[in-house]
Amino acid sequence: MENIKEYLKAERNQEWRAELRKSMKAKERTGRERNDMLERDPNVRNKNIDEVNLGLTEELALADARRCIDCANPTCITGCPVGINIPKFIKKIETGDYLGAAVVLKETNALPAVCGRVCPQEKQCENNCFYTISLKKPAVAIGNLERFAADYERNSGQMAIPEVAAPNGIKVGVIGSGPAGLSAAGDLCKLGYDVTVFEALHEIGGVLKYGIPEFRLPNEIVDVEIEVMRKMGIKFKTNFLVGRTATIDELKEQGYEAFFVGSGAGLPRFMNIPGENYNGILSSNEYLTRVNLMNAANPDFDTPVLKGKNVAVIGGGNTAMDSVRTAKRLGAERSVIVYRRSLVEMPARVEEVKHAQEEGIEFMNLHNPVEYFADENGRVNKMRIQKMELGEPDASGRRRPIVIPNSEFDIEVDTVVVSVGVSPNPLIPASLPNLKMTDWGTIVVDQDTMQSSIPELFAGGDIVRGGATVILAMGDGRKAAAGMHKYIQEKINK
Amino acid sequence: MNKIVEKEFFSENVAKLVIEAPEIAKSRKPGHFVIIRIDERGERIPLTIAGSDIEKGTITLVIQKVGVTSAKLLALNEGDAIRDVVGPLGKATHIENIGTVLCAGGGVGVAPLLPIVEGFKKAGNRVITVLAARTKDLIILEDQMREFSDEVILMTDDGSSGRKGLVTAGMEEVIKREKVDMCMTIGPAIMMKFAALTTKKYNIPTEASLNTIMVDGTGMCGACRVSVGGKTKFVCVDGPEFDAHEVNFEEMMSRLGGYKELEAKAYEKYLKNAE
């Protein structure tokens, strides 16, 4: 920890940073208003899949970068799960060196264009910004600036292909191609390993592809990053379900020395209430996979999707917001969030809730479904809901929802998307009886190395944390890559 | 890309495709299935594996034309390729020597039943197989079934081959005649439902292999869910075989029709474009 502080201090004392600080008074910086990204018109965007946020213009980015006072004690960094040197990349932007800013981001974050779009900045870096803590003013737009620098780099056509160490000929396997797997693969490749990523689906990217919609994270952005990884020499095997297509033992026989498991939390939860298996009731994973991975809304593609008129989405997380906004875009007349707590407790990114409200999504907060009813064809047509109120905080620190007795009433629905959480994907654990698991089905790992109870097996992301975030998954992938490197080197040098 | 190395029509609407998939050929066991996607625009559909050849690195699929994707598959020829094939998926059939096994197959369900019949025979069981179809021309894999069965009983709706009647009539005949230790059934949901009702009367443990709608096939979406013994199960990872006496077939049949209208419209459009 001390080392990092020393390092950050030395970086901050570099001449260009010191000069930049002097070039404008702190008062002048803090007197400026925060700019936000330009956005598409809510009533236009809720009918198409174009990206909602248009990003910062160069002018706005420079203005926002100038707000950062380059604190002596950059608390923002403590809020970043991968410890991006935030003041440094922002000051690079202020000097107009946008490509340089992207390089700073990529030192610790393999997918800044993704994180700039999907991280809950308001709970992380921006929540720990000097403006938030001391001035009680809107934070520096760290997330927007991250996105700006990463997009600038991508659009410049000068995407740097990271330097890769001389190949060491050692084969390692990465299971799952979500953010955890991709970041582990990137780091292992840089260290000279012969990396193969195994992915069960036909596309690379995990939730970034099948879950998060185009209007929030265009596929193209993920694809560009994957292309860079291919150029680095990483091999990708799609349609390969480890544990089934080949077992880990079989892969070991093929010469793989160690594995990183980033198989995610893919198992959707249902509420187990009466009528939940009627037609028209589906998990958000199914709904979003049909639309995002299979392109079901496009008539030229074969996969069908139910385009409901009256759509209810159960839940208050990002997945729920993505589903309800997707329903609107597929033409729903009414698309409603049904959430058992209040707006304050919603785990979704604040911006997504705001965007949803602007787009005409209805919110039935403090409501919970108890039963579904169907027409003669078995298609859901009604849903019984009860009202809730908030009691004492529970283990998660959020106030516990309590049922209000005799408060039940019915609403008409023709499509219901259940988005009440996911459980870890049990496939890999089930194929490895010796793997130590928690009661929740997550893999037990060493916090520092991400090593599991099977020495050559490392794990990270949602399979270790349960449903978490992109940035935490990526942080785990990096930590695990370092852990694997240490493990393999020690084994070789024995 | 998985190349089609052999194609053979069993009847006008049913064909066998042998495709290259060396890793799956090696790992698959009776009861397993694959998910395929024909091309960039295709949907993901499950198909049970009817056989494999480890040396040639191929698996066999039997496809009946029922909609857009199966029609597209049957329009492919030797040398063409299927873009994505992933598997083997699901749990393998639990095969052991338990005595006499009654296998009841209907329609293209006979194809996935074949490796199971073979497995039970090789494990030392007495295997009696009842094959049912609407009419003579729709009976498939009869010779192969005979090879691994102690007896094959044919049932057709119109009596054009074997005996006239439903699969359950053939099953009941066997059950009344001799002691049956277990029953295995694969076919249309309605057929499996009645097969299960038949064996339930005689308390014969029965497994049914369910063919629900699927998307990913890895437990990620829940499209394939069914109720078994009052509990929701995912067919792709918990199945595809379940205790047939506990399966809610009514619900399963309703869920199979969940996209009926959209599917019918798409098929109409496909046929129009194909003209």
Ligand SMILES: Cc1cc2nc3c(=O)[nH]c(=O)nc-3n(C[C@H](O)[C@H](O)[C@H](O)COP(=O)(O)OP(=O)(O)OC[C@H]3O[C@@H](n4cnc5c(N)ncnc54)[C@H](O)[C@@H]3O)c2cc1C
């Ligand atoms: C709709 C939605 C919206 C979200 N929005 C946000 C957001 O705005 N911000 C945020 O930070 N987080 C968000 N999240 C959460 C975030 O996406 C996840 O925390 C993150 O993707 C986890 O990464 P991962 O690499 O662990 O797993 P995943 O991204 O789930 O990837 C796992 C991959 O492994 C594959 N796999 C599984 N088993 C096997 C196997 N045996 N063999 C081969 N491959 C296998 C899967 O097919 C999958 O592709 C969202 C999640 C969803 C579903």
Ligand code: FES
């Ligand atoms: S097909 Fe998606 S969970 Fe079974």
